[in-house]
Amino acid sequence: MSAHLFSPYRIGDLQLKNRVVMSPMCQYSAAARDGKPTDWHLVHYASRAVGGVGLVIMEMTDVEPDGRISDYDLGIWSDDHTPAFARIVDACHERGAKVGIQIGHAGRKALDAAQPVAPSALAFDAESKTPRALTADEIRQIVDKFQAAARRAVAAGVDLIELHGAHGYLIHQFQSRHSNRRTDDYGEDLARFGCEVVAAVKSELPVGMPLQMRISALEYVAGGYALDHAISLCRRYKDAGVDAFDVSAGGEGPIGAAGRPGSHAGYQVPLARGVRHALGVPVVAVGRLDDPHLAEFVIATGDADLIAVGRGLLRDPYWALHAAIALGHDPAVPDQYTRGFAN
Numbered sequence: 001m002s003a004h005l006f007s008p009y010r011i012g013d014l015q016l017k018n019r020v021v022m023s024p025m026c027q028y029s030a031a032a033r034d035g036k037p038t039d040w041h042l043v044h045y046a047s048r049a050v051g052g053v054g055l056v057i058m059e060m061t062d063v064e065p066d067g068r069i070s071d072y073d074l075g076i077w078s079d080d081h082t083p084a085f086a087r088i089v090d091a092c093h094e095r096g097a098k099v100g101i102q103i104g105h106a107g108r109k110a111l112d113a114a115q116p117v118a119p120s121a122l123a124f125d126a127e128s129k130t131p132r133a134l135t136a137d138e139i140r141q142i143v144d145k146f147q148a149a150a151r152r153a154v155a156a157g158v159d160l161i162e163l164h165g166a167h168g169y170l171i172h173q174f175q176s177r178h179s180n181r182r183t184d185d186y187g188e189d190l191a192r193f194g195c196e197v198v199a200a201v202k203s204e205l206p207v208g209m210p211l212q213m214r215i216s217a218l219e220y221v222a223g224g225y226a227l228d229h230a231i232s233l234c235r236r237y238k239d240a241g242v243d244a245f246d247v248s249a250g251g252e253g254p255i256g257a258a259g260r261p262g263s264h265a266g267y268q269v270p271l272a273r274g275v276r277h278a279l280g281v282p283v284v285a286v287g288r289l290d291d292p293h294l295a296e297f298v299i300a301t302g303d304a305d306l307i308a309v310g311r312g313l314l315r316d317p318y319w320a321l322h323a324a325i326a327l328g329h330d331p332a333v334p335d336q337y338t339r340g341f342a343n
Contacts, residue, residue, distance in 0.1 A: 004299040005295050005327060006020075007299075011210040011243055012210045013209065014208075016054040016306075017096060018053075020054050020309065021054065021307060022313050024162065024214075026069065027041060028070055028073060030074050035061075035074055035075025035076070035078075036074075036075075036080070037058075038084075041074070042087060045088050045099075046091040048313055049095035050318075050337075051313075052331065053320050055097065056099050058085070058101045058102065058158075059073075059102060060106075060169075061102060062103075062104060065077065067105035067106055067107075067113075069106045069111055076103065076153060077148075078152075079152060082155050085153070099159055100159060101156075101160075101161060103146060103162070104163065104164030104169050105170040107169055108122070108128065108131040115130075117134050118131035119187070120181040124168065143193075143197055146200055147203065150205065154209070161210075161211055163211070163213045164214050165215045166214040166246075167248065169251070170193075175190045176190070176224065194213075194240075195237065201241075211241055212246055213237055213242045213245055213246065214247075215233065215248065216230070216251050217247050217268075220249065220250050224252055224253065227271060231275060231279070234275055235278075244282035244283065246283075246308060247272040247283055247284065248286050248287065266287065266289060270303075272303060273285075283304045284304060284305070285306070285308065292326040295307040296327055
C-alpha cells in the first residue's frame with residue numbers, strides 16, 4: 001500500500017524521498033557558548049535521518065552572537081563554524097535524508113544580549129529587556145550578515161535554507177505593526193527588511209537550491225495581524241525569491257504549540273492551506289501533526305505539500321518509520337534495524 005505522506009516530492013532541484021520534515025527546534029547545546037554544533041547535534045540530527053525523515057531542518061542558527069535567543073544557541077557568523085555543520089550534513093546524507101538549516105536573528109527576543117536590537121525600542125514583555133532601535137545602516141549590515149551566513153551554509157553542503165520570519169524574531173518584528181513603529185522606509189513598508197534578506201540570501205544559493213521561509217501567518221495578540229496580511233507578505237517574499245513557505249503562527253502572544261487553549265491537533269493547517277491556495281507555492285504544514293493518519297490526510301487533501309513534525313520527533317527519532325507502518329506503507333528500515341521491525 002502506498003501513502004501520500006511517503007510519496008516523493010521535488011522543490012527546484014531538491015528531490016525528497018517523502019513528505020516528512022523534521023521541524024527546526026533549538027537544542028540550547030552549543031559548545032562553550034561559541035555557537036558551534038557538538039556531538040549532541042550530530043547524534044540528534046543523524047538519528048532522525050536513520051529514522052526515515054525526508055528533510056531534516058537544523059535549528060535556528062544565528063547570523064551574529066547577539067542575534068541568538070540564548071548564548072547556547074547555534075551560530076554561523078564565522079567561517080570557523082562551517083566544518084562542524086558539514087559533519088552533520090554529511091552524516092544525514094549518508095542515511096538518505098536531505099538537510100536544511102534555519103537561519104535567523106532573535107532581535108528583541110535575544111535573552112542574553114546585553115541590549116537586544118529591534119525595529120523599534122519596544123520590549124517583548126514586562127520581563128524582557130528593552131531593545132535599541134536599529135539604524136538604517138545597521139539594518140543593512142544585518143542583511144549582509146544573513147548573506148554571509150547563507151554562503152557558509154552552502155559551503156557546509158546543505159540542500160535548503162530556511163529563513164526564520166516567524167515566532168516573534170527579527171524578520172517577524174519588522175513585518176508586524178505590533179513591533180514595528182518606525183517612520184522610515186522600513187516602517188512604511190513592513191516587508192522591506194524581509195525582502196532585502198531574501199534577495200541577499202538568494203544571491204548566494206546555487207541555481208535550483210530552494211529558499212524556504214517560515215512565517216507566522218497569525219499573531220495571537222491584540223492588534224496583531226491575521227492571514228490576509230501574512231498572504232500579502234508571502235506574495236512579496238515569493239517575488240523576492242522564496243520558493244516555499246513553512247507556515248506557523250504565534251510568537252507575539254500566549255497561544256502556541258505547548259498545549260494551551262486553541263492549539264488542538266492540526267490547528268495551523270488552515271493557515272497553510274490559505275497560503276498554498278492563494279500563492280500556488282509549496283507549503284509545509286506544522287502544528288501537532290504527529291498522528292500519522294492526520295498527517296496523511298493533510299497531504300492527501302492538498303492542504304499542504306509537506307508535513308513538519310517537531311515534538312513527535314523529539315519523543316521518537318523513528319517516527320517516520322512508525323508512521324509508515326501505521327499507514328500500511330513499507331518502511332525503509334535500515335538493514336541494521338530490520339530485526340527490530342520484523343513481524
